Amino acid sequence: MGLRRDLRIMARGWRWGDAPPRPVGVDAPQAGRKPYGWARRRPASAVRAAVLALGFAPLLRAEVSATVDGVEVLERVEPPVLFVANHASHLDAPLVLTALPPRWRDRTAVGAAADYFFSSPARALATALVFNGFPVERFGRSQAGRLSLELLEDGWNLLIFPEGTRSPDGWMGDVHPGAAHLAVATGRPVVPTALWGTYRAMPRGAAWPAPGRPPVRLRFGEPLLPEAADNSRSFNRRIRAALAVLLDEQSSTWWEARLRAGRGETPDPAGPPAARWRRVWEATRADDDGGGMWAR
Amino acid sequence: MTRPGFVLEVDRRTPPLLFHAGEGFTLQQLPEGSRVVYPPDPLPGLADVDGAIERALSEPCDSEPLDALLRPGMRLTIAFDDLSLPLPPMRAPDIRGRVIEHVLEHAAAAGVDDVELIVANSLHRRMTAHEIRHVVGERVFRSFWPDHLRNHDAEDPEGLVYIGRTEHNEDVEVSRRAAESDLLVYVNINLVAMDGGHKSVPVGLASYRSLRSHHNVHTMMHSRSYMDPPSSALHASCERMGRLLGGHVRIFTIETTLNSRSFPAPYEVLQRREWEWSARDQATLLALKQATGRMPVELKRALFQRIRAPYEVTGINAGSTAAVHERTLANVHRQQLVEVEGQADILIAGIPYLGPYNVNSVMNPILVVCQGLGYFFNMYRGKPLVRRGGVMIMFHPLYRHFHQVHHPSYIDFFEEVLAETTDPAVIEGKYEEQFATDPWYVHLYRTSHAYHGVHPFYMWYWAAHAMDHLGDVVFVGGDRATAARLGFRCASTLEDALEIASGTVGGSPRITALKCPPLVLAEVR
Numbered sequence: 001m002g003l004r005r006d007l008r009i010m011a012r013g014w015r016w017g018d019a020p021p022r023p024v025g026v027d028a029p030q031a032g033r034k035p036y037g038w039a040r041r042r043p044a045s046a047v048r049a050a051v052l053a054l055g056f057a058p059l060l061r062a063e064v065s066a067t068v069d070g071v072e073v074l075e076r077v078e079p080p081v082l083f084v085a086n087h088a089s090h091l092d093a094p095l096v097l098t099a100l101p102p103r104w105r106d107r108t109a110v111g112a113a114a115d116y117f118f119s120s121p122a123r124a125l126a127t128a129l130v131f132n133g134f135p136v137e138r139f140g141r142s143q144a145g146r147l148s149l150e151l152l153e154d155g156w157n158l159l160i161f162p163e164g165t166r167s168p169d170g171w172m173g174d175v176h177p178g179a180a181h182l183a184v185a186t187g188r189p190v191v192p193t194a195l196w197g198t199y200r201a202m203p204r205g206a207a208w209p210a211p212g213r214p215p216v217r218l219r220f221g222e223p224l225l226p227e228a229a230d231n232s233r234s235f236n237r238r239i240r241a242a243l244a245v246l247l248d249e250q251s252s253t254w255w256e257a258r259l260r261a262g263r264g265e266t267p268d269p270a271g272p273p274a275a276r277w278r279r280v281w282e283a284t285r286a287d288d289d290g291g292g293m294w295a296r
Numbered sequence: 297m298t299r300p301g302f303v304l305e306v307d308r309r310t311p312p313l314l315f316h317a318g319e320g321f322t323l324q325q326l327p328e329g330s331r332v333v334y335p336p337d338p339l340p341g342l343a344d345v346d347g348a349i350e351r352a353l354s355e356p357c358d359s360e361p362l363d364a365l366l367r368p369g370m371r372l373t374i375a376f377d378d379l380s381l382p383l384p385p386m387r388a389p390d391i392r393g394r395v396i397e398h399v400l401e402h403a404a405a406a407g408v409d410d411v412e413l414i415v416a417n418s419l420h421r422r423m424t425a426h427e428i429r430h431v432v433g434e435r436v437f438r439s440f441w442p443d444h445l446r447n448h449d450a451e452d453p454e455g456l457v458y459i460g461r462t463e464h465n466e467d468v469e470v471s472r473r474a475a476e477s478d479l480l481v482y483v484n485i486n487l488v489a490m491d492g493g494h495k496s497v498p499v500g501l502a503s504y505r506s507l508r509s510h511h512n513v514h515t516m517m518h519s520r521s522y523m524d525p526p527s528s529a530l531h532a533s534c535e536r537m538g539r540l541l542g543g544h545v546r547i548f549t550i551e552t553t554l555n556s557r558s559f560p561a562p563y564e565v566l567q568r569r570e571w572e573w574s575a576r577d578q579a580t581l582l583a584l585k586q587a588t589g590r591m592p593v594e595l596k597r598a599l600f601q602r603i604r605a606p607y608e609v610t611g612i613n614a615g616s617t618a619a620v621h622e623r624t625l626a627n628v629h630r631q632q633l634v635e636v637e638g639q640a641d642i643l644i645a646g647i648p649y650l651g652p653y654n655v656n657s658v659m660n661p662i663l664v665v666c667q668g669l670g671y672f673f674n675m676y677r678g679k680p681l682v683r684r685g686g687v688m689i690m691f692h693p694l695y696r697h698f699h700q701v702h703h704p705s706y707i708d709f710f711e712e713v714l715a716e717t718t719d720p721a722v723i724e725g726k727y728e729e730q731f732a733t734d735p736w737y738v739h740l741y742r743t744s745h746a747y748h749g750v751h752p753f754y755m756w757y758w759a760a761h762a763m764d765h766l767g768d769v770v771f772v773g774g775d776r777a778t779a780a781r782l783g784f785r786c787a788s789t790l791e792d793a794l795e796i797a798s799g800t801v802g803g804s805p806r807i808t809a810l811k812c813p814p815l816v817l818a819e820v821r
Contacts, residue, residue, distance in 0.1 A: 003586055009323055010578055013311035013570075021571045023310040115309070 018119045035118075035135060035147070039128035040156070045106055051130050052105065057098045063209040064091065064201050068099040070220035073191065077223045079107060080157045082190045084179045084239055086172050086247065086269065087161035089198035091209065091216065093131055096159055096193060099218050108157040111136040111148065113165070136178075138164045148178075152186050159193075162239070170199035170283025171271035172243070180236035184226045190239055192221035194246035200284045221246045244269045301336040301634030301816055305329065311570045313809065314581065315646025317691035317773055318659065319596035320588040321566075321581070322646065324691075324790050330807035331640070333681070334569060335816035338555040339631050341608020345391070348612045349398045352550065356615030357623065362399065365479050365548060366406035373477040374399060375448075375501055378417040379427050380652035382487045382554055383813075387604040391552045393433035395483045395612070399550070400436065412473055413445040416482070416500025419507065419741070419748035420653065421702050422447040427656065450503045450748065451738050458505075459544055462536040466509035470541065471501040481548045482617075486624045488632070488671075488815060489523045492551050493621035494538025495531060504732055504750060509533060513720045516757045517764060521674035523817055525625070538617060550614040553627040554607035556814035563603065567814050593695060600649045601656055632817040636681065639820060641805035642797050643682035644790075645672045647692040648813055653747065653755070658699040661778050662706050662755050664692050669769065670758035672810055679820040681808050685767040687797040689790070694774035694782075701745055705737050709752035710781065718783035720760040728753050767800040 015021055038044055060066060085096060093110050100108060112118065114135035117127040127133035134147055148158060162180075163173040183190050197216040202209045221242050226235045244266045249257035260266050271279055304310070312323035313332060326332065342348045353362040366372070376392045379385065396413070403411055413432065415423050428445065429437040437445065448471055449455050457475045459468040474480050474497070482500075486492040499507065510533035516522070518529035525531040541547070559566045563584070565577040573581070588596050611627040613620045651659060651667040659667070668690045673680065682688060698707045713727050728750060731737065737749025763769075769784040770793040779786040787793035797805065810816065 006323070006582055006585060009312055010582060013323065013325070014573065014578055015311075021309050021311040023304055023571060024307045025305065026569075026571060 015119075022115075036124070036128040036133075039132055040109065044129055045132075048130060048132060049102070049106060052094070052097055053102075056094045056130075060091070060094060060098060063213065065213040065215045066095060066099075067215070067217045069218070071099065071101065073220050073222055074101065074104060077189050077191065079104065080152050080155050080188055081223065082152075082179055082183055082188060083108070083157065083159040083193045083220075084190050084243070085159065085161055085193035086167075086195055086243055087163050087165070088167040088170055088195065089202045089204075090166070091198045091202050092161065092166075092195050093159065095195065095198065095216065095218055097131065104157060107155065108132065108159055109134050109151055110159045111161065113138050136160075148182055149185065152182060152188055158182070162236075166204050167199060167283075168204060169271075169276055169279040170203070171279055172247070172269035175236060175240045175243070177232045177236040180226075180239055181232040183224075184230055184232050184235050187226065189223040189225045190235075191223050192239060192242040192246055194219045194221065194243055194250055196247060196250035203284075217250050219246050219250060240269075241266070298339050299337045301334050301632075303634065303636055304332040304334060306332060309571075311573075313570055313811070314566070315644075315691045315809075316566075316648035316813070317646055318664075318693045318695070319593060319600055319649045320693070321585050322691050322773070323585075326644070326790075326809060327794070327807060330644075330809060331636070332809045332811055333634050333636055333816055333818055334811050335556060335632060335634065335814045336630075338557040338567075338608070338814070339610045341555055341610060342612070345394065345609050345612070346398070348609070349395055352612045352614040353398060353402060356548070356620075357613060358619035359548065359615035362402050362481075362548060362614070363406065365546065366403055366408055368407035368409070370408055370478040371410045371412075371476065372403055372408050372479050372481065373412045373414060373471075373474045374481045374483065375414045375416045375471075375474055375497065376431065376483040377485055377491075377496070377500065378415050378420055378447075379423050379431065379655045380420055381485045381491065382605065382607065383650050383652060383655070384558060384603045384605045385430070385655060386485070386554070386607050387560065388430060389433055390431045391485060391554070391607075391609050391612075392431050392483050393436060395550050395552065396432055396436055399481055399483070400439075411440070411444060412477075413440050414471060414474060414501065415447045416496065417447050418500050418502060419450055419504065419751055419754075421741070421745045421747045424745060448501050449742055450507075451742050456503050459541055462533075462540050464533070464536055466533055466537055467505050468498060468537045468540050469503040469506040470498065474501050475541070475545050477545060479546050479548060481550065483550045484552065486551050486553050486628055488675075489525065489625055489628050489817060490528075490531075490674075492624055493525065493531070494534045494617055496549065496617075497547060498534050498537035498541055504748065506537070508728075508732075508750075509537070511754050511757065513724050513757050513760050516720075516760045519674075520761060521676050521680070523674050524677040527677070542617070547617055548614065549617040549620045550612070551620050551624040552609060553611040553624055553631070555610050556631055557607055558605045558814045560604065560606045593697070597649070597658065629817065632815050633677075633819055634816055636808070636818045636820045638806075639679055639683040639686070640681060640808035641683060641686045641801035642794070642807045643673070643680075643686065643688045644807060644809040645688070645690050645812060647672070647690050653751070654699070654702075657702045658697050660698045660703055660706050660710070661694050661696060661782055662710060662752050663703075664690075664694060665782055666755035666758045668692070668759075669762035669766075670755065672812060673759070673762035673765075675810065675812065675816060676818045676820050680762075680765060681810065681818050681820055682766065684765055685800070686765075687768045687770065687800050687805075688762065688766050689770045689772060689787075689793045689797065690774075691772045692774055694771055694778040694786075696775060696778045702747060703752070704740055704746050705731055705734070705749040706747070706752040706755075709756075713752075714781050714783075718763075720756050720763065723753065723756060768797060770796050 112133035118124040118135040160179040201214040457472040613623045732750035740746035
């Protein structure tokens, strides 16, 4: 009955100052036009290119020791494509964007959680301007799928993190089939993009990369094209398998990873089942020595 | 396009949900995974209500047009639903009044002089002149009150006529004036699927002798539910009676349906889905909750009883009772039906300030039981929302308050009968006759504005199916002594109630909550 108690309940329940609550399976309000269209026009693109090249790229160089491999695969594919990446850190999107050649980067939009990045006007503005972010509804049916489709049709490459959220323990979570569905629906190729070490460099809850320029690696894989027999689920399995091989390759060598893939022994990127602390422990090892829980 | 009803699964992004709790409200965070049944949004109303009424009268279903049934020198009786419908009462003009005006226009044009209007209040309290005027409108009221517009009197030996017995030995005794008319026009508001059809005349204009044939524990135990006429023994009985009655008097049924726009400004927030509440809605609810939390209960009652709903009319059908009612039910279902997959272990509902029997009155504890275990529990087709042996949790303060004028026999029922037993069958066998024939109650029913002496028994029977079906009933925030008298349990918080329920249904129950009002009828598969 107390006013303060009611205020507290309502402030928390209705997320005052944040995005309004919306349970799973509930339709988002319909928007009349493509949201944040301004962010994909020329002036915003120019600002974005400057911020990424002059701001983020030097900052990342200063804070982490990044290795980028596989950019050459982009020579063998025509845009637009879907970059589908694992996700463990806020470093992931700027890393991928700064790793892309400018002509690709300038035409790439990043799927960002609507309930987080677009929850307040200031955050939404920054996300749309700096990362060319577009809102993706993580939990319910919404128009987000349609917006992604329209962006692809307009020639925009999409960077999508199909886990829907940053890994809570450094290991890969469930791969939702949204990106696979888009690829199957449009026939556009998927470029699997594996990020390694970003959890250790800047995990959830951290606002700045860890000191000592922790190593991070990024590898673009061979583009995957949906085949005639593929549906969203089967193609999603192929994407996940490709990411698993790439991650394996990050922590060993290309050849060893290929051999294990051939034998069907690619380690599950979801990691072994264990208490959360052990998973975090494993994911934050100073260097991957091939031991520990990830037995090979 | 109206949004259909749906079943929400509570997750971490679901805001606290609003439940009514008598003349107040509570915001509750249900456990994740709980399901909440939301009714469809209000259907669009008819653009031309008067045109629709005229069409219904001139092109009725399975009947000649009204004009063909009217002639000079005939006896015409118009009966209509009493103040128990709709809930909350409808903002003027009430659709019954509008329909009656059209019928009277036709009667006047046909030269019919002998016209009587009867409130089909059955054993409910007599409506006051003010209440009747609200329903029929000023013009009709001034033309007919008090000599030719009156309440039905189920205890007037001169005013009743015995029609006979159905093939199931059910006595049919109804208003003499209605039965001996050349034409009986019945005008209803079909708020829920239980209403209307053959339940209108054989119940609304009947006597205790007639009503006891189906208003009893046996019938209610075999009405599963009474919101689903094909599965309801109550409706089967009424239908037999209606058919028998149809052989004696020509009945022209006019049924109307309303959409679910139940709350006017500033109460609209009460029927919005919580995650769609604007800042204004949140402020309104906060103000309402705080204000009602601080007001004396009498003031709250006065405030809420003033609510007049801005319903819109969604359908008007006229003609033979069965044909009309089929269309009416389709309209009701269109507004209220929601499919629900599977039964729950626990059903949660908030009991609002208003039920059919406390309009302009007090919702006493027996009426709370009727509202929760009677009406809300029975808002299903197929299977109950909660499994056999499950638990129902309700929010209501369970004040031990009774309206001295409207519910005198309720007080004695609560103090004497329930102190003895809460078993509906025992109560029926031991006490019903005594209360039903008590001369003082009969006198109050006939001359004051009291519900009939037997009425609290019917309220208890209405809940009999639920009492038999449920393993436990818990009232959150209820008065403990009152709950104990009713035979139920009390909890301070929902968490405590779930804890109590875990003794019956285990530690990880499936929970379904009913968001009502506006009314929602669950099709449970």
